[in-house]
Amino acid sequence: MSLRKADALGGRAAVVGIGATEFSKDSGRSELKLAVEAVRAALDDAGLAPGDVDGMVTFTMDTSPEITVAQAAGIGELSFFSRVHYGGGAACATVQQAALAVACGLAETVVCYRAFNERSGRRFGSGVQQREPSAEGAALGWSLPFGLLTPASWVAMAAQRYLHTYGLPPEVFGHVAVVDRKYAATNPAAYFYGKPLTLAEHAASRWIVEPLRLLDCCQETDGGQALVVTSAERARDLPHRPALITAAAQGAGRGQEQMTSFYRDELTGLPEMGVVARQLWRTSGLGAQDIDVAVLYDHFTPFVLMQLEEFGFCARGTGADFVAAGSLPLNPHGGQLGEAYLHGMNGIAEAVRQLRGTAVNQVDDCARVLVTAGTGVPTSGLLLTR
Numbered sequence: 593m594s595l596r597k598a599d600a601l602g603g604r605a606a607v608v609g610i611g612a613t614e615f616s617k618d619s620g621r622s623e624l625k626l627a628v629e630a631v632r633a634a635l636d637d638a639g640l641a642p643g644d645v646d647g648m649v650t651f652t653m654d655t656s657p658e659i660t661v662a663q664a665a666g667i668g669e670l671s672f673f674s675r676v677h678y679g680g681g682a683a684c685a686t687v688q689q690a691a692l693a694v695a696c697g698l699a700e701t702v703v704c705y706r707a708f709n710e711r712s713g714r715r716f717g718s719g720v721q722q723r724e725p726s727a728e729g730a731a732l733g734w735s736l737p738f739g740l741l742t743p744a745s746w747v748a749m750a751a752q753r754y755l756h757t758y759g760l761p762p763e764v765f766g767h768v769a770v771v772d773r774k775y776a777a778t779n780p781a782a783y784f785y786g787k788p789l790t791l792a793e794h795a796a797s798r799w800i801v802e803p804l805r806l807l808d809c810c811q812e813t814d815g816g817q818a819l820v821v822t823s824a825e826r827a828r829d830l831p832h833r834p835a836l837i838t839a840a841a842q843g844a845g846r847g848q849e850q851m852t853s854f855y856r857d858e859l860t861g862l863p864e865m866g867v868v869a870r871q872l873w874r875t876s877g878l879g880a881q882d883i884d885v886a887v888l889y890d891h892f893t894p895f896v897l898m899q900l901e902e903f904g905f906c907a908r909g910t911g912a913d914f915v916a917a918g919s920l921p922l923n924p925h926g927g928q929l930g931e932a933y934l935h936g937m938n939g940i941a942e943a944v945r946q947l948r949g950t951a952v953n954q955v956d957d958c959a960r961v962l963v964t965a966g967t968g969v970p971t972s973g974l975l976l977t978r
Contacts, residue, residue, distance in 0.1 A: 594843065594867045598875040605691035606827040606834035607976065609638025609820030610941040615783060615932035618712040619814035627656040627707035628664045630816035635665075638820040639831040640701060645820075647672035647699030649686040651706055651935065653679055661705065672699040678850065680889060680966025681864075683936030684974045688840035690821035700822060706937045707816030731849045744809055744892065746851040747968060748801040751894035753859040755803055758909030762803035765893040766794035767915040769807045772890060772923050776930025779952045783811060784930045808893040810928040817937035819944075835944040835976040838960075839875040843867030844970035851968045860909075862895060865902045865964065868973040873904075876975045878960065880904040885946050885955050886920055887939040887963045890927040895967040903962070924953040936965045940974065947978040 611633025613619070613626050627650075635642060645667045648658040658673040672693040676682035683706070690702035708714070740746055755762060773789035776782035789807065797806040827834035845863030847856045856863070873879055880903055888899045897911025906914035915922060925931045925942035932938055943961040945951040951958075958978075965972040 595871055595874075599871070601688070601691055601695055601837070602839045602875045603836060604695040604824055605821055606824050606836045607687065607819050607940070607944050608822055608827045608830045608832065608834050609634040609640065610818070610944050611635070611637050612817045612938065612941060613707075613815045615781060615813050615815040615934070615938075616711075617783075617812070617814060619709055623654075623707050623709055624656045624660060624664060626709070626814070626816035627654075627661045627705050627818075630707060630818035631661060631665045631703055631705055634703065634818035634820050637832070640820065642666040643668055644701050645703050646670055647690065647693050647702035649674045649676065649689045649702060649704045651675060651679070651682045651686070652677045654706060654708070656707055672702065678966070678969040678971070680891060680935040681969040681971040683889070683940065683965035683972065684840065684963055685842050685965065685972035687819060687821060687837065687940060687974055688842065688972060691837045691840055694821060694823050700826070702821045703818055704821065704937070705816065705818040706935050709814045710933060711812040711814050728850065731852055735852050735854070740852070742801070743851060744804050745801045747892040747894060748804050749854055750859045750968070751803050751892070754894055754898065757860045760909070760912065762805070763791065763795050764912035765803070765808050765897070766791045767912050768890060768893040768896045769794050769929055771915055772927040772929040775924045775953050776926025779926050779931060782926040782931040783813070784926065804892060804894070807929075810891045811933045813932040813934060815932055815934055817934045817941055819937070819940055833948045833978055835947045836978065837974065838977045839872045839975040840972070841868045841871035841875070842970065842972045843871070848970055853968070860898070862898045862902050862967050864969070864971045865899050865967055865973070868964070868971060869903045872962070872973055872975050878975065883920065883960050883962045884958045885924060885943070885961045886922050887925070887943050887961060888923065889936050889939065889964045889966050890923060890929050891933070891966060893929070899964055899967060921955045924951060924955060939963055943974070943976050947976060
């Protein structure tokens with residue numbers, strides 16, 4: 593079972609630096625170089641030097657190990673280094689790991705990073721190719737022979753059930769795409785800068801795997817993003833207003849698999865995100881009504897609706913109406929559909945900007961931001977406050 597009480601991590605660490613490369617479709621350089629550029633930019637933003645860093649966290653899928661990035665970035669000795677599994681589900685957990693290290697005294701300053709050439713190099717959207725045998729991968733053997741080879745096909749199964757259960761047409765997913773592209777259109781860092789989207793354009797885009805259309809699927813991006821985490825006390829002496837890590841959580845549901853949890857009792861929700869939601873609310877003492885901005889992982893539009901429902905922003909089956917009503921600022925950087933697909937790390941950076949008051953699409957008096965990581969896999973989430 594998951595935790596049933598508040599944890600003791602909240603408020604002890606903060607995000608004090610953010611840095612990124614440009615987001616492109618062909619970076620023209622190695623993933624290691626992208627990682628180093630992002631790390632150095634984040635340290636500059638934090639007003640810190642490479643020698644101040646004694647911890648690093650990244651994703652298991654990252655090709656640039658912590659030690660290699662540290663060496664290339666001019667960082668010296670490390671007392672803490674860690675990796676988090678499950679693809680995009682790791683995003684917020686990297687910050688959680690960093691906060692844990694800081695709170696326990698294992699490190700004073702930890703850098704979290706993610707860098708890849710996901711468009712010009714290995715494209716995750718191409719699906720399963722030459723996978724090494726593993727116990728984890730065995731679950732895919734129940735789906736691959738029937739043509740479920742890609743992330744879009746795995747999500748389509750749950751999306752189809754969601755529509756059937758609540759009597760909805762596929763067009764309802766378009767509300768998420770339209771909101772993301774509205775914000776991306778005014779964000780110069782976004783790939784779809786200057787390119788808003790209409791519901792009609794969404795509905796006219798080609799099918800990928802029914803009921804998902806092209807514009808229900810996130811981008812493939814080359815780039816890097818890094819974040820700097822240190823103690824709440826030290827953060828007060830640094831240049832920017834800190835983003836306090838008020839709560840952080842990971843979650844895996846019963847019957848959990850990576851993207852193919854088709855044998856659960858029902859497919860219309862995201863139990864792993866429900867675990868995260870309960871722990872974030874429990875530890876922070878906050879609720880859906882207290883959130884000023886939501887940065888929700890949007891690799892596929894249906895899972896954004898399900899996340900809103902898991903967190904209690906709206907009733908089951910009503911996520912599309914909630915988004916269409918504009919009841920909550922959602923992904924004001926443009927999300928992974930509009931800005932860039934950086935496995936969710938760029939979403940954490942947007943949360944920090946919102947709390948600093950420096951975002952391109954700034955929400956007035958933003959004090960509390962919910963951030964989530966990848967869905968359909970064991971996942972994670974953050975509540976950041978100023």
